[in-house]
Amino acid sequence: MDTALSGISAPGRLAAEDEDIGAEELALAARNHGLPLEALRYGVTPAGLHYVLVHYDIPAADPGTWRLTVGGRVDRPLSLDLAALRALPAVTRRVTMECAGNGRARLLPRPVSQPWLVEGVGTADWTGVPLRTVLAEAGVRAEAVEAVFTGADHGVERGVEQDYARSLPVAVAAGTEPEVLLAYAMNGGPLPPQHGFPLRLVVPGWYGMAHVKWLRDITLSDVPFEGFQQALAYRYRRDPEDPGEPVTLIAPRALMVPPGFPDFMSRLRVVRAGPVPLEGRAWSGHGPVTRVELSCDGGRTWTDAAVEPGARDGRSSRAWQAWHGVWRAAPGRYVLMARATDATGRTQPLGQAWNRGGFGNNAVQRVPVLCRR
Numbered sequence: 001m002d003t004a005l006s007g008i009s010a011p012g013r014l015a016a017e018d019e020d021i022g023a024e025e026l027a028l029a030a031r032n033h034g035l036p037l038e039a040l041r042y043g044v045t046p047a048g049l050h051y052v053l054v055h056y057d058i059p060a061a062d063p064g065t066w067r068l069t070v071g072g073r074v075d076r077p078l079s080l081d082l083a084a085l086r087a088l089p090a091v092t093r094r095v096t097m098e099c100a101g102n103g104r105a106r107l108l109p110r111p112v113s114q115p116w117l118v119e120g121v122g123t124a125d126w127t128g129v130p131l132r133t134v135l136a137e138a139g140v141r142a143e144a145v146e147a148v149f150t151g152a153d154h155g156v157e158r159g160v161e162q163d164y165a166r167s168l169p170v171a172v173a174a175g176t177e178p179e180v181l182l183a184y185a186m187n188g189g190p191l192p193p194q195h196g197f198p199l200r201l202v203v204p205g206w207y208g209m210a211h212v213k214w215l216r217d218i219t220l221s222d223v224p225f226e227g228f229q230q231a232l233a234y235r236y237r238r239d240p241e242d243p244g245e246p247v248t249l250i251a252p253r254a255l256m257v258p259p260g261f262p263d264f265m266s267r268l269r270v271v272r273a274g275p276v277p278l279e280g281r282a283w284s285g286h287g288p289v290t291r292v293e294l295s296c297d298g299g300r301t302w303t304d305a306a307v308e309p310g311a312r313d314g315r316s317s318r319a320w321q322a323w324h325g326v327w328r329a330a331p332g333r334y335v336l337m338a339r340a341t342d343a344t345g346r347t348q349p350l351g352q353a354w355n356r357g358g359f360g361n362n363a364v365q366r367v368p369v370l371c372r373r
């Protein structure tokens with residue numbers, strides 16, 4: 001009998017042109033739920049409504065025996081329990097987190113993986129210790145180039161057995177802009193199991209894959225990390241041979257609270273004629289959002305929405321910003337759109353920016369609406 005992992009864990013693939021979302025993608029989507037878009041109303045997403053993405057299983061964690069170890073190229077290797085981490089000065093940061101695969105299911109051809117439409121996003125108040133505090137205590141040696149973060153979860157992916165692990169350059173890990181956190185609380189309560197209990201990394205402005213959950217070890221390394229989630233996954237590739245660029249900061253996106261009320265199956269929105277308030281949130285990992293434009297005619301004409309200013313304090317400017325406008329709706333069928341632009345001039349394309357992993361697809365959201373008398 002063939003017991004090779006490759007027999008149960010196939011390489012990444014693209015769906016055939018006429019291939020609908022299948023049972024494996026459905027199983028992933030049922031495990032990894034998104035933000036119900038009406039929850040864009042909350043500036044801070046209630047923990048149970050925050051999107052979830054778990055590659056393998058949520059690991060069992062005993063807070064009594066749990067330790068964070070810090071080793072590798074450091075002067076003083078550390079083994080910290082939760083009480084030791086809680087004794088260090090803590091900060092709270094409001095951070096919008098988005099899965100790099102958000103938008104993947106809209107791509108053609110579709111990369112077969114977690115089939116997000118647009119809902120792989122949420123914002124939380126994360127409390128914990130700045131990572132640089134712990135790195136300073138350990139004493140990062142001059143030859144260290146990266147910090148490797150390993151979670152307690154274990155699985156197989158594309159034939160490779162692994163612990164979930166990702167790295168950051170030392171300059172990012174020990175930096176202040178953004179300030180990376182070792183977070184033990186979410187929205188003022190302990191981390192829920194699915195969000196990384198008892199400890200996770202929070203890397204403000206970066207796509208979700210960098211925010212390693214169930215964090216158990218940090219190893220400082222003098223060579224770039226070549227682990228699966230770093231070197232193979234999470235790269236913008238055109239084809240399997242293309243080494244691609246690593247996925248890092250979140251591209252700008254605006255999302256709308258779906259107006260009116262929905263049809264159960266199609267989710268199509270129904271509104272009554274007259275002024276319809278439109279509101280939503282917009283964010284970018286590259287800088288504050290400076291403009292949100294609305295279109296009520298499928299992208300032919302655009303008007304500016306009012307946008308809440310981005311935070312002045314650079315360290316806390318990694319949370320989404322509220323926007324609002326009004327649509328004077330007359331009976332008919334429409335496609336509503338919202339497009340964000342950030343302070344660096346980055347904006348959202350109307351069409352897809354295709355890549356093989358289905359990462360960073362920030363194409364403008366389309367919201368079909370039926371307006372009744």
Ligand SMILES: Nc1nc2c(c(=O)[nH]1)N[C@H]1C(S)=C(S)[C@@H](COP(=O)(O)O)O[C@H]1N2
Pocket residue numbers: 050051052053054055056097098099100150151152153164194195196207208209210211212213214
């Ligand atoms: N250990 C570990 N950390 C992880 C993951 C994982 O599967 N294992 N998933 C990552 C991905 S891809 C995303 S998008 C975010 C999701 O965080 P959330 O579930 O708290 O929203 O966690 C990241 N951290």
Ligand SMILES: [Mo]
Pocket residue numbers: 053098099100101208209
């Ligand atoms: Mo993700």
